[in-house]
Amino acid sequence: MDRKFREERNNALEEIQKALTEKMREKALWSQEFVKGKESPMSLPDYMQLQETFRAPAFAIYAVTDLKDDKSLKEVFSRVSGRYQAKDPRQVLGVASDLVRSPEAKTDGRLSAFEDVLKVLEVAERDFDATYKPLTRESLDYWRKKHPIDDQNLEIAYRENQRHFMTESLKEIRQLVLDLRDAKPSPGAAPKTPRP
DSSP states (O other), X not given: OOHHHHHHHHHHHXXXXXXHHHHHHHHHHHHHHHHXXXXXXXXXXXXXXXXXXXXXXXXXXXXXXXXXXXXXHHHHHTTTOGGGOOSSGGGOOOOGGGGOOOTTTTTOHHHHHHXXXXXXXXXXXXXXXXXXXXXXXXXXXXXXXXXXXXXXXXXXXXXXHHHXXXXXXXXXXXXXXXXXXXXXXXXXXXXXXXXX
């Protein structure tokens, strides 16, 4: 990476990190109101909504930090995907297309940063099933007291609630990152049309 590319990339990563940190502050204020309004202990969907509200922005911030530290994409993806969590990176069963940058991102530091962060979100959502950790016995016992259903259905409810709220959280983060990317096109770059 040449100096200009690296500078553009680091500036963009800094911009993304600031925006995500601000989003976390907003979520913290929202969560205080959300919890304050609950007279009884939270139900499973409430708990999952609150947990995923913070989990996805947090791992996006960690990913940005890793990218600023020039860690490989495999290392960055290991934060969000069970597929990339082998101790030996040579044994990782990743997806080849995850590690490929667009031709534009190879020459535009700003675009490179945004593309990598968006890829982290994509990998997290796609690899949910490979990353999901089933409930522990203690957690099952706890939730069964609030939701008296059998363990199998409780596990399914937990998993699907987590998937739903993670997807919603990722959608919001993705939109934030896209809005940042599309707000300031790189000098000399062709105009970009917003992506869905």
